[in-house]
Amino acid sequence: MASFDEMREAGDIETIWQNGEFVDWDDATIHVLTHGLHYGTGIFEGARAYDTDNGTAIFRWEEHLDRFFASGKPYELEIPYSREELTEATLELLRRQDHDSAYIRPIAYFGYGSLGVSPDDCPTDVAVATWPWGAYLGEEALEHGIEVMVSSWRKHASSQIPTNAKTTGLYVNSLLAGEEARRNGYAEAIVLNKEGQVAEGPGENLFLVRDGEIYTPGLSQSILDGITRDTVITLARERGYTVHDQATISRGELNTADELFFTGSAAEVTPIRKVDNVEIGNGDRGPVTEEIQSAFFDLVERKTDAHDDWFTYL
Numbered sequence: 001m002a003s004f005d006e007m008r009e010a011g012d013i014e015t016i017w018q019n020g021e022f023v024d025w026d027d028a029t030i031h032v033l034t035h036g037l038h039y040g041t042g043i044f045e046g047a048r049a050y051d052t053d054n055g056t057a058i059f060r061w062e063e064h065l066d067r068f069f070a071s072g073k074p075y076e077l078e079i080p081y082s083r084e085e086l087t088e089a090t091l092e093l094l095r096r097q098d099h100d101s102a103y104i105r106p107i108a109y110f111g112y113g114s115l116g117v118s119p120d121d122c123p124t125d126v127a128v129a130t131w132p133w134g135a136y137l138g139e140e141a142l143e144h145g146i147e148v149m150v151s152s153w154r155k156h157a158s159s160q161i162p163t164n165a166k167t168t169g170l171y172v173n174s175l176l177a178g179e180e181a182r183r184n185g186y187a188e189a190i191v192l193n194k195e196g197q198v199a200e201g202p203g204e205n206l207f208l209v210r211d212g213e214i215y216t217p218g219l220s221q222s223i224l225d226g227i228t229r230d231t232v233i234t235l236a237r238e239r240g241y242t243v244h245d246q247a248t249i250s251r252g253e254l255n256t257a258d259e260l261f262f263t264g265s266a267a268e269v270t271p272i273r274k275v276d277n278v279e280i281g282n283g284d285r286g287p288v289t290e291e292i293q294s295a296f297f298d299l300v301e302r303k304t305d306a307h308d309d310w311f312t313y314l
Contacts, residue, residue: 017089018127035110035122040169042109043071046265051100052302056314063227071165079108103133136266145273146187151177155191155199155222163222174202193222198249204267205229209259209288218246228263235295259286269293
């Protein structure tokens with residue numbers, strides 16, 4: 001991905017919606033004593049708009065809004081805008097920047113007011129940004145897969161911090177795992193939960209294929225309930241696959257899998273060809289992964305009429 005400065009220079013990004021107003025990209029700033037900056041007290045989403053045969057459309061925007069509002073509840077962070085206001089702001093942002101396809105980042109956080117641990121007296125600030133973003137892990141990764149390592153960092157448990165809330169501060173855990181992997185020459189990490197079972201990637205859910213059946217860790221494994229995860233489960237079942245969506249997967253099962261792949265709004269459907277230098281299957285994208293991946297891209301590019309209710313059109 002190009003840097004924001006490079007995209008700014010190219011004219012690809014110009015505007016951000018912030019607290020009810022459209023502002024110039026460079027003017028979308030916060031105070032250095034913002035509560036969310038110091039304590040990670042924010043929530044966010046990552047969605048995609050696709051350039052489809054029926055025009056630009058945001059994929060599963062309503063489900064992203066569901067999770068956005070739900071993520072604020074454990075922190076008593078109330079978003080001062082309605083779903084309709086956020087939707088119209090996002091659609092208008094795409095229009096203003098001529099984004100036929102884009103990554104979409106809504107964020108809400110406790111703002112500037114006081115700096116005790118308690119966010120009392122801090123307002124809730126809300127912003128939405130959109131920018132062009134291609135394949136998160138690279139175009140070649142979509143076809144041939146990536147090499148990953150099992151991280152030494154464990155995923156926090158839901159008894160410690162709500163794992164199904166998409167909270168800004170919690171992604172320090174993801175950063176540690178992902179950067180450890182990249183320092184060791186891998187594209188991404190797999191994170192185990194505190195019991196030592198497979199949880200997910202730093203920003204992705206994980207799927208395992210064995211003997212023609214599909215397995216993915218359940219919510220009890222401290223994962224985020226991914227929207228692309230749910231999409232893939234639906235697409236796989238529609239194609240006749242048995243999907244075990246509340247699976248417990250041991251670390252050892254990764255190495256003996258027929259196929260592995262990641263899913264996520266950023267990662268989409270990305271095959272995994274090696275774990276800790278152990279080749280998975282034939283060391284390339286497997287046939288089940290390829291079928292699910294093709295079904296996913298046919299869906300989001302609207303080459304099929306299925307699930308039209310999952311799309312919010314510009």
